[in-house]
Every structure is written in C-alpha cells, then in structure tokens.
Amino acid sequence: MLIIGEKLSIMAKTVREAMMNKDKGPIQDIATTQQKAGAGMIDANIGPAEDGGESLMEWMVSTIQEVVHLPVCLDTTNYNAVEAGLKIHNNEWGRPMINSTSNDPERFPMLELAAKYNAKIIGLTVGKGGLPADAEERTAIAAEIMGRAMEYGVPLENLYLDPLVLQIATSQDHALKVIKAIKMFQELNDPAMKTVVGLSNVSNGCPKQLRPILNNYFFSLLMYEGLTAVIADPHEITTTVKTINVILGKTLYAHSYLEM
C-alpha cells in the first residue's frame, strides 16, 4: 500500500499560513512526521493557486525534499504550477505524481505533462459537469481516461484510477459504489489497473471523533478489494494497513506485527 501523506494541504490553517509566509519550519515538520508514520509519498495541495502557483509549487517541492527522501504528489488544477514542480522534483527519491487528470477536457493537458516528465498521474473518474452516478459510470469514465492516457503516451502503469470518494454524511450510497468501482477498475487491464482514493473525504463533515473510525473501516473494505494507493493521514491508518495485510495473508503474522 502506497500511503500518500495528505497533511500538507492549503485547507489546513497552519499549512496555509506557512505557505503564504514561505515559512519552511511547519512544512518540513509535517513532512517528516508523515514519513515516520509510513508515508511513501507526500501530497502538496496548493489549491487552485491562480497567482504565483509556479513559485509556490517549486518552493513546496524543494522544501519537502530537503528533509524527506520521498517523491511528491503535485496537487493543484494549475498546469504551470504542476510543470514547475515536475521540473524541480528530485527523482532520486522516486518519480513524482500529478494530482490529477480527469475526463474534463480542461484537465487533459495534465496527461501531456505526465508523458513529458514520465510522472505518475491520478485519473479522477469524473467528467465535465456532474458526479458519476454509480460504479459502472465511474468505470466507463476510467476506460476513457485510459484510452486518452495511451494517446498522450502515458504508460498505463503510471495511471492511478481514483473513483472519487464522496462524503458519507451527504452521499451515503456512494460509499458502496466506490468500493465496487475499485474492484471494477482493476479488471480494465491486465496487469490490473492501479487505484487510489482520497480517503478522508468519506468522513468530511462528520463529528471529529467519528472521522478516524469511518476512515479506517472504509479503508479496510477498499484494501480488501485491492486498492493500490491512498491519500490519507499516515498516522491514522497505519495500524489498519498492517492488520489488513496480515488478515489478507500479505504479511506473515507475529505477535509483534504492529511494531514492525
């Protein structure tokens, strides 16, 4: 399971302030703790970043990679900011990931970047206008994104399909549809397609004490269906990753398996 640490997001106040003030301290602290907790990649969400997106992304990538030897997931709708991040990214620690392309023509150019820089890329299975109704529609969109990825010259092993997790508080029926989509995505290619989710969105809007519970149980079911990667808080899910891997026979059991 590739864990992409989600904590460096503009939605969080401390991170937003650090980004505005170009204050490296908090950013590097968060990156380091996420790595210690098991993150294999660090998400850098700078929002739509209409102004100064390029320099902000450059600054984020270099700030993060100064202290952690991990690849960065470049999370913004701003094309130029993504390219700026890709240029400066240190591939010695793994190839970067673009977050994200989708079936919306506005997002197609991201595939061009993925091909040019041999980056991984998340394919969010939504089109222009409107959310996908069910697992089948998500899968149909996934197949279109795959077709387009091939046109742009992005190898399918670099594509991570994301079924778009919705909030359980407002879209309860989609939780099961997302689980089903993870299963169906994999069948779209041989070797199986890779998959990713933005996990914590499932509990967005829920009371604080419920959020880790919802995230972890939902995550267990997704792991069972074969999820490849997850954008999440590494601290919160690491026990689940280890335990489900034991249950599914992917790691050998020992009394101290959690300490490993």
Added chain:
Amino acid sequence: MAFTPSKETYTGKVNSVTIGIDESTVTFGGEHVLPFHTFEGVVPHRPVIAYEIQDVPPDDWPENVQKPFETVSHDPVTWAKFCQDVLKAKIIALRLKGTHPDSKNRLPEDAAKTVKEVLSAINVPVIILGSNHTEKDASVLVAAAEAAKNKNCIIGKAQEANYKTIAAAAMANNHKLIAMSELDVNLCKQLNILITQLGFDREKLIIDPMCSALGYGLEYTYSVMERIRFAALMQNDLSMQAPMVGDIGLYVWKVKETQASETDIPQWGSIEERGITWEAVTAIALLFAGAELLIMRHPRAVDAVEKVIDEFVEG
C-alpha cells in the same frame, strides 16, 4: 404468459399519531406500506389536510388566497370557526406569524392568549406553529404549549437550534411535536435521535423534512420524503417512522407562479386557477412521496386533493 405481480415485503411501519381530545380526535399515519399501496398491505388512515390560519391578518398572502377568507381573517377566532364550520376543516393550523420580529413582534404571552381563544372556540384539533424564527419560537412555542396544556395539539417546529426548549414544553404539556430539518435525510435522522434522547416519545414525533414548492426544489423534498419512508418501511429504522408533514401553503403562495398577473405573463394563463393548481399539485406530489399531514390554504385546492385521496382509499 402468466403474470404474478411481485409484492414488496416491508419490515417496518409508520407510527400512527392521534391529535385532539374527546370526541374530536384525528389519527393519521399507521401504514405498513408505501403511500396508497393498499394493494399490498394495511393503510389504516387517510392523509389529512389542515387549514392554515394565522394570528395576524394575511396581508402577505396573495390576493387570490386572501379572498376566500376576506370576511373572517381579521380575527383568528372567527377565521378558525369559519374553517371548522363552513369549510369542514378536520384540523386547524394556527401560525403565530405575528410573533416574528419583522412582523408585529407579538409577545409570547399575547400569542398564548390567541392560542387559548382559538382552542376554546373550536373542537377540531389544532397545530400550533411558530413564525419560523428560531430564537423567538423557542419562547413563543413554550408559552403556546402551556396555554394549550393537555389539548393534545401538535407544536412546531423544533429545529436543530431550538429543539431542547420546544421539545421539553411539548412533553410537559402533552403535545405532539414537529421536528424540522432542512432537506437532508441524515440531518433529519440526527434531529429525531437528539429529540428522543431528551426523553421525548418517538411515537409523538412528526417529521417535517422541509417543504418546497413545485418548481422551486419540489424534487428535493420529494426524494427526501421517499428516502425517509424507505428507512422506515424497508430498513425498519425506528427513528424514521414518524409521519411526515408538508407545510404546503407557506411555500407555494410566495412563488412567482402564484402571484404574477395574467397581464404580465399571458402565456401562464389565469392567475387564480394557476395558484390553486400550484398548491394542489405540490400537495399531491408530496402525498405520493409519503406525507400524511398537509397544511394548506386555498379551499378549492384542499377540495381537489381530498377528492383524489377519496379515489385512493374508497372501494
């Protein structure tokens, strides 16, 4: 080819709720099936319609719906008697509109006095509604509930921001209670749980998932109501088994289609017929979605809806 219709099996049922006292009680809800599905289960009571009146003259109602009440609406008591005696109202819904700070800002004790006067003038059960100002309602409805003590009324509406005081007052004075949430099935369930956690009997609750008029979000109310019924009947969700109310008139008689004159928009046809139809169609749609109690204004809209209900329950 032989055809056997497949009947749905339902695991839950809707609570039946009785309001009023002595000889003049009214009961609604209690069905074991989806609305009007008499062909596959028990529907013991027909949906009921309450006539809406208010404590201040209906100056803010469009002219065509003021007209049927023009000789009586200056005073809530005369108005209530007219609805009961002439229009044969089964329930009166008294909206304490005048207590709203932007209306007359009437005091809770004045509102309580109106409640007492109306109650002593009529026999049919009464729904007592606030002005939909959450802070003011918290004091007005407490006074109103006390004034109507033991008359087995419906008090409404308790919302997330004020449910504690209102539910306590309804409980202390033996009333039923409307719990209103805003077009969200999950928040609806949550509010019902919170209210029952106060010790309020869940069988005395009535759900208002928030009404919307035809053309102005009706489909949201429609689907939220259908989903609440699903939870009640298919999932046997005890917190969702209260009957539902549609506060029709309030939402219908403020939209453009019930107000714009034929001179302004000739392609919309007669303003009077249009307003009545707007109210009746909104009402019938919400009955199909699961409402058991409607609050309406225009007598012709009420009559038409009653006639269609007859077609569902008779024979």
Added chain:
Amino acid sequence: MALTGVEIFKLLPKTNCKKCGYPTCLAFAMKLAQGQVTIDSCPDIPEDIKQKLAETSAPPVKPIVFGVGDRAVKLGEETVLFRHEKKFVNPCVFALEIKDTLAESDIQRRIEEVLNSEIERVGQKLRIDGIALTNDSHDGGRFDAAAKIIAAKAPYVPVIFCTDNPVNAETAVKLFPDKRPIIYGANSENYESMANTAKTCKAILGVAVSSDFGRSSGGLDELATLTEKIKALGVTDIVIDSGAKKAKDILRDNTFIRRAAVKKNFKPLGYPVITFAQREDSLIEALITALGVAKYSSIIVLSSIEKWKNLALFTLRQNLYTDPQVPMQVKQNIYKIGEPTSDSPLFITTNFSLTYFIVSGEIENSKVPSYIAVMDCEGLSVLTAWAAGKFTAAKIAHFIKESGIENEVKHREIIIPGYVAILSGAIEEKLEGWKVTVGPREANGIPAFLRSRAA
C-alpha cells in the same frame, strides 16, 4: 442479466479503430454496458454477436421513438422505481384528446392549442407533445376526416389514433406515412389485424385490456399474454394500457408493471405505459396526471390543456425527471430578492440550485432587499466549487465585471460565503475598487448578518 463492460469487451474486435468515436474498444464496451451508446456504432462486430449483445443490453422498459423529426419524443428506457436511485430517463409525454365527433372548427381550435402550448422554463422548451385522436363516432369516415385535418394542420405533431376498428385505424394512419404514430386499441379480439396494420404502416401499437376492478392482476395477466402474442406476429414497438382509470388502480397497475420490468426483467410488461387521465374537472385531471408523471406513465392523455394547467404539469414533469445526481443548476445571473436599490447588498454564491434556494430564502426571511450574483460553477456547492477551481478569485472577478452589476449598484462591496474567506484578498486584488466582506458560513446566518449590518 446484462453483461458487464469487461464481458462485452471480450466480444469486441479489440482493434481500437476509433470508428465508434471512443479512443479504445474498452471505453466503447463500458459505454455499451451503461446503455449510453448502441451496438450499431461499431461497424466491425459480427452479426451473431451483435444479436447477443442487443438482447443482453436491452433496457427493462423498451425504448421507443414516437413521431419523427424535431417533435419526436422518446418513450421508455426506464431502469428504476424511485428517482433517488437513478434518473428517470424519458419524461412522460402529454397528448391532448381530440374526439372525431367534434365540429371541424373545434378540431382546428384544439390542434391550435397544442401548437401554441410551448413555454420556456429554466432553459427548457416544454409543450404538449402530441394529439390523441379518438374514434368516438365509431365511424370510419369521420375518423378519416379528422385525421386529415390533423395531417394538414399539424403534420409534425406525434399522433395517437385511438380506435379498436382495424379498418378505421389503417385508413387514418396511412395519412401519416413514416411518421411513427401510435395505433391504440389492440385487444384480445382484434389484435391480429391491428398488428398487421401496425406492421405495414410502421406504427407503434397501443395494447389495451379492460379495467378489472376487484381482482388485483387479472388485467395485467391478460395484458402480458397479449403483448407476447403481438410480439410473435413481429410487432415489438408496443405501448400498454391496463385500463386503469381510478387513481388507486393507476398506482397499483403502474407499480406492478414497472416492478415486473425493472426488478424481474419481465419482458411481456417491459413497455411504456399509456394512461388516459381525462376528467370532467380540469383540476382533478391535473392531479391524476400528476400521479401518472410521478408513478410511471410514459404517455398521458388529457382532455383539456389550459395554460395554467400546462405550466403546473410541465413544471412537475421537469422537477421529477431531473437527474438527482447532477445537482440542478440555476442560470448564471444577478438575481433580485425583493426590490433592491442601488444601495442594496450584493451576495455572491455558486449555481447549485439548493444553495441558491436556501440563500435566497434566508435573504427573503431577513426582509432586506438584496442582489444575489449566482455564478456558473457546474452546480457545485461553494467549497467543492472552490476546490475544483471553478469558484476562484479570477473567475469571480471576471463574472462580476461582465455581469453589469456595476451599473446597478452605487457601492462596490461584495459579500462572499464564509467558507471561502480565504479568497477575499485575491478578489480585492483582481476586482479593482471593490471591497470584499466575508459573510456567514451557513445561509441561516444571513438574517443575523444583515441585521447586524443595519444596526
């Protein structure tokens, strides 16, 4: 059971030739599994596999096109019983009854009413879709004469010919060659000749059994038998009528029919339903029609189409047939609440219709006349729209400049939703001369917010 996309893919040529309009065979297979394209779009599938796919991918309620050209309407294709599960697909069709016993001038007038029924509402053109000519006279000559008037005056309006006389049907329908009308009136006595007529005239066949009060399914049993017999004669474009007239019976029969089609994939009842809603009282007729709209009728025949009634019925149909997954959208515009003046406050929000309804409702409650600038964000709510890059400072600034609001208000203050407080600086930068005020996060804070400003 329908095949999954991957199962279909295995049957395709796998050439990725793109002739179907999709980048790969896999993408096409997925669309096919969804029912969003037809198998005919692939020129290279062998005929036998095509047949197999067509059978397995057929929707539970048969899709039928009624009429031709711009006024053609689609029927059927429904997949669910409740609109919150998935969108109701093809909005039901309204048709005005015209009796052949009417005087010519009355027939003319009623056709005129149909032709003039179009109204625009939230960007959609809505109208009475068709005409149902009924053979009340039982006379072939009168029926033919009335049909001629329709053919001359409204050649492109889809027509239902209601008669149980195959000869009368044939004479009338021949006036509408290749117009895909409906011949309504096949029953257990006349179905063979009616099916023949339908076949030769390429018409859709309406199948009816008499209403059967008392027993719960006698009528539907007979109906299912009849459609199978008609299908065996080679007619598959069928609409069905259980004969139900009373509200109770319409609900029961339509529910059983839709359930059989959707849940059991029972083909003999997997056809669009036609309901005759005519009543003496036009308002009652409107309510019976509302039942048909909500509960599974595909065609509803009306006896009168007053403007006020049409508006209500069109609106109901539009409401219930919106996609519950695609948030309904309000048109991008500056909306007035109350009668705002050049000093009135200006709010901005996204065009998710629920957001708009709630914000406008709260402003109404507060009794402070205001402007709401509603910006097109593909129907997303405020926070989601911001995160998706659709409700950003640059886009807001652009919208405000283009909207013309600068000519309406004297002030230069815009109130933004509390959730996007973060945007205030950037908007002020991009929207020169404007001051941004951060409003409440939730709409229910608006009345208090406006009151505190007034104080």
